Amino acid sequence: MHILLTGGTGLIGRALCRHWLQQGHQLTVWSRTPERVAALCGEGVRGIAQLEELAETPLDAVVNLAGAPIADRPWTRARRQLLWASRIQLTETLVAWLASRSSKPAVLLSGSAVGWYGDGGERPLDEDDAPVTDDFAAQLCAAWEETALRAEAEGIRVVLLRTGLVLSAEGGFLKRLLLPFRLGLGGPLGDGRQWMPWIHLADQIALIDFLVQQPEARGPYNACAPQPVRNRDFAKALGRALKRPAVLPAPAFLLRAGLGELAVLLLGGQQALPTRLQAAGFRFRFSELEAALADLLPSR
Numbered sequence: 001m002h003i004l005l006t007g008g009t010g011l012i013g014r015a016l017c018r019h020w021l022q023q024g025h026q027l028t029v030w031s032r033t034p035e036r037v038a039a040l041c042g043e044g045v046r047g048i049a050q051l052e053e054l055a056e057t058p059l060d061a062v063v064n065l066a067g068a069p070i071a072d073r074p075w076t077r078a079r080r081q082l083l084w085a086s087r088i089q090l091t092e093t094l095v096a097w098l099a100s101r102s103s104k105p106a107v108l109l110s111g112s113a114v115g116w117y118g119d120g121g122e123r124p125l126d127e128d129d130a131p132v133t134d135d136f137a138a139q140l141c142a143a144w145e146e147t148a149l150r151a152e153a154e155g156i157r158v159v160l161l162r163t164g165l166v167l168s169a170e171g172g173f174l175k176r177l178l179l180p181f182r183l184g185l186g187g188p189l190g191d192g193r194q195w196m197p198w199i200h201l202a203d204q205i206a207l208i209d210f211l212v213q214q215p216e217a218r219g220p221y222n223a224c225a226p227q228p229v230r231n232r233d234f235a236k237a238l239g240r241a242l243k244r245p246a247v248l249p250a251p252a253f254l255l256r257a258g259l260g261e262l263a264v265l266l267l268g269g270q271q272a273l274p275t276r277l278q279a280a281g282f283r284f285r286f287s288e289l290e291a292a293l294a295d296l297l298p299s300r
């Protein structure tokens, strides 16, 4: 297959490229720094700065993961604009370009997040559920999904990936927690009761491959392990995996004072379940957090 990726240089994208290169697929990554693509994604992966560079080269699939990091810094007005433009405007450009081509790919798999549901509190959430609250992250995900879905009018199958927290030792959320936890400064956020839908990077890659290749897969899929945990249980499990205490809570008022509305991402959560993936026959390699952490953080 010839697959076009946006966000191919990111945490998930790099691992996807490694996986698909091994399977012999032809890969193109649309990037702000195309000259770095081969070094980041693998030799043989082509980097392009403009979609027009592809002209009418046939494409089988498009995977759309680009977006400025959402939890890195407070959501000031300028940050919100960047988060919006790097997902919604980029996806608009992508879909308009797909519409302009005479040959269309069979599938567009486009990013989203469990944040689409807002803060779900204690409710188990699957893909039939409506959003529970309407914070900025939920609005961003809703607009991202709606924009990608416009490709359906072009006869393209659209898959929407509502991703949980991707666990990898190479980057993302887990890597950022390692230093404080190794120093014994880790612990729950707020009261720690909020649900954390997590997923091992290996399962994230396997399920993207699965959804791209399944001709019947379309619409939203929760990309998270079947056993979400509460934040305090995540902190305990990570402390155990690193053989460190994990008892120092980060008080909710401090998080709210320092992070503003971004704190809702850390103090809220979703008991999201991968109901549609499991119904489609996808099998998770890592369903339990302890096994995922043991795989990612082997004891030395």
Ligand SMILES: NC(=O)c1ccc[n+]([C@@H]2O[C@H](COP(=O)([O-])OP(=O)(O)OC[C@H]3O[C@@H](n4cnc5c(N)ncnc54)[C@H](OP(=O)(O)O)[C@@H]3O)[C@@H](O)[C@H]2O)c1
Pocket (backbone or CB within 6 Å): 006, 007, 008, 009, 010, 011, 012, 013, 030, 031, 032, 033, 065, 066, 067, 068, 069, 070, 082, 085, 086, 090, 111, 112, 113, 114, 163, 164, 165, 166, 167, 172, 173
């Ligand atoms: N990792 C998670 O836990 C998680 C959870 C839920 C949802 N997601 C979503 O899934 C997607 C992929 O996640 P990831 O962890 O692989 O992301 P990542 O490592 O942060 O990479 C995202 C990619 O987006 C592109 N990008 C960054 N800032 C941009 C900007 N201002 N304008 C245009 N493009 C920009 C970059 O590609 P170039 O530099 O090549 O342009 C970057 O490699 C993201 O959109 C993320 O929101 C991730």
